[in-house]
Amino acid sequence: MSHSEDLLSAWVETVEDYAIILLDTAGNIASWNYGAERLLRHTEAEVLGKPSKIIYTEEDVANGVPEQELNTALATGRARDERWHVRKDRTRFWGFGFLSVLRAEDGTPRGFVKAFRDLTERKRMEDELRRQAEDLRDVDRRRNEFLAMLSHELRNPLSPILNSVYILNNRFGSHDPMIMTTCKTIERQVTSLKRMIDDLLDVSRIAKQKLVLDMRPVALSEILRHAVDDVRPLATEHHQELTLKMDATADVLLEADPVRLVQVFVNLLTNAAKFTESGGKIGLTSRLEAAEVVVEVRDSGVGIAPDMLTRVFELFTQADDSLSRRQGGLGIGLALVRNLVELHGGRVEVHSDGPGKGSVFVVRLPVLPKKVEAEAIADGETGAPAAPSRRILIVEDNVDSARSLGLLLELSGHETFVAHDGPTALEMARELRPDVVVLDIGLPGMSGYEVAEVLNRESDALLIAMTGYAEDEKARQAGFQHYLVKPIDRDDLLDLLGDGPTAPR
Numbered sequence: 001m002s003h004s005e006d007l008l009s010a011w012v013e014t015v016e017d018y019a020i021i022l023l024d025t026a027g028n029i030a031s032w033n034y035g036a037e038r039l040l041r042h043t044e045a046e047v048l049g050k051p052s053k054i055i056y057t058e059e060d061v062a063n064g065v066p067e068q069e070l071n072t073a074l075a076t077g078r079a080r081d082e083r084w085h086v087r088k089d090r091t092r093f094w095g096f097g098f099l100s101v102l103r104a105e106d107g108t109p110r111g112f113v114k115a116f117r118d119l120t121e122r123k124r125m126e127d128e129l130r131r132q133a134e135d136l137r138d139v140d141r142r143r144n145e146f147l148a149m150l151s152h153e154l155r156n157p158l159s160p161i162l163n164s165v166y167i168l169n170n171r172f173g174s175h176d177p178m179i180m181t182t183c184k185t186i187e188r189q190v191t192s193l194k195r196m197i198d199d200l201l202d203v204s205r206i207a208k209q210k211l212v213l214d215m216r217p218v219a220l221s222e223i224l225r226h227a228v229d230d231v232r233p234l235a236t237e238h239h240q241e242l243t244l245k246m247d248a249t250a251d252v253l254l255e256a257d258p259v260r261l262v263q264v265f266v267n268l269l270t271n272a273a274k275f276t277e278s279g280g281k282i283g284l285t286s287r288l289e290a291a292e293v294v295v296e297v298r299d300s301g302v303g304i305a306p307d308m309l310t311r312v313f314e315l316f317t318q319a320d321d322s323l324s325r326r327q328g329g330l331g332i333g334l335a336l337v338r339n340l341v342e343l344h345g346g347r348v349e350v351h352s353d354g355p356g357k358g359s360v361f362v363v364r365l366p367v368l369p370k371k372v373e374a375e376a377i378a379d380g381e382t383g384a385p386a387a388p389s390r391r392i393l394i395v396e397d398n399v400d401s402a403r404s405l406g407l408l409l410e411l412s413g414h415e416t417f418v419a420h421d422g423p424t425a426l427e428m429a430r431e432l433r434p435d436v437v438v439l440d441i442g443l444p445g446m447s448g449y450e451v452a453e454v455l456n457r458e459s460d461a462l463l464i465a466m467t468g469y470a471e472d473e474k475a476r477q478a479g480f481q482h483y484l485v486k487p488i489d490r491d492d493l494l495d496l497l498g499d500g501p502t503a504p505r
Helices: 003-014 034-040 058-062 065-076 120-173 177-207 220-237 258-274 322-327 333-343 370-379 399-411 422-432 448-458 473-478 490-496
Strands: 019-023 029-032 078-086 092-103 109-118 216-219 241-246 253-256 281-289 292-299 347-351 359-366 391-395 415-419 436-440 462-467 482-485
Touching: 019 034, 019 092, 034 109, 058 065, 065 078, 065 092, 065 109, 078 109, 092 120, 120 177, 120 399, 120 490, 177 220, 177 258, 177 333, 216 220, 216 258, 220 241, 220 253, 220 258, 220 281, 220 292, 253 258, 253 359, 258 281, 258 292, 258 333, 258 359, 333 347, 333 359, 391 399, 391 422, 399 415, 415 422, 422 436, 422 448, 436 448, 448 462, 448 473, 462 490, 482 490
Parallel strands: 241 281, 391 415, 391 436, 436 462, 462 482
Antiparallel strands: 019 029, 019 109, 078 092, 092 109, 216 253, 281 292, 292 359, 347 359
């Protein structure tokens, strides 16, 4: 043995943190350092000449792991060693290290060296972190399932309420100012509740990367006016002045999902109304800066403390102000605003000089090039014909919702029929040959997806999904042409009835 080998052997003997074992070419133990004796609790005399499998678990021995490691080392020079091992008393520990082949000068194998250390505590920590991560994923999955079910259960009663309000207002509102005012109040509060449900579920869908945007050329002016119209009743209720000023942006087109972009500015305006005192001012302005449109929501409200400016767009963040506590809220509106703006290729920021000095939210969005704007305007000049009277089959297990929707559609000149389950709906569809089927998805027994698949094979009726669940991927696969979330907006539904077959059957 050379002097260098003597030094190496002496060093190996003194190492305590690593178990270092020399094996002969057959895999039997040839030497055993102090670290191995300390970790495995065998003396060197007890193990010399024995096969190395005495330190492996029974299941690894049965699976041929010791031989596999030797073969891997012979083939590649080294085998990674990270597994459970056993001590003399058969207790287990997690060993981490390597098994290397030792060769003579002519390249022939002389044996093996196995070096490893006890990392049981690290393994336990990793397993615990992995278990916690799995628990968190499970909690997140169950939370999303709960939110979807909560959405469905909350939307179901909202639909007949809103339908009944439309009917009352249509029949009696023009003759009785009190009924008109009451109906508007109910409609406004139902819309507010629906918006909160939508926001909560949208945040969940964005987190799962399941939110799909329906991008199209859309006029900025249409978006902003729609948002102002939605929030004006709230501002009026709070005796606030709400103004809209568009500086040379009235004809600007954006590539956007109009529903989602309206949602952005409705949330910002609603937030301004909530945090602005009675008699205060809220302004929505827009201007062009190079290839961007800049939209500002400015209010004279309670303002934002400096330490909150960097946190207002975080999920579930609420300002620690007495007014904010009175107004409540879920702390999700601004987080949703940021996500939706970024999905549109834009960015949002906030400015405030401090408490009591109001705030300004600034949204920057890319505009469509002039050539694309002109093409989009030309495409939009073709007027759609008025929707004819339709034969409509409503499939909904909630009796109140089905009846009220039927009355609502009859007031608009359509002929309606109602079924409360899938098999009945299929029988009625075969007999009546409806032009349109408005179909709930959450039906008992036979789901709306299954009903839609059959209807697509047997008829060419326009299929409109009507559901409390805020997902639409499966609806598209089932063959629905349109998808409406409860409570259905009357105007949205009536607009859709201009599509599909028009000839009587």
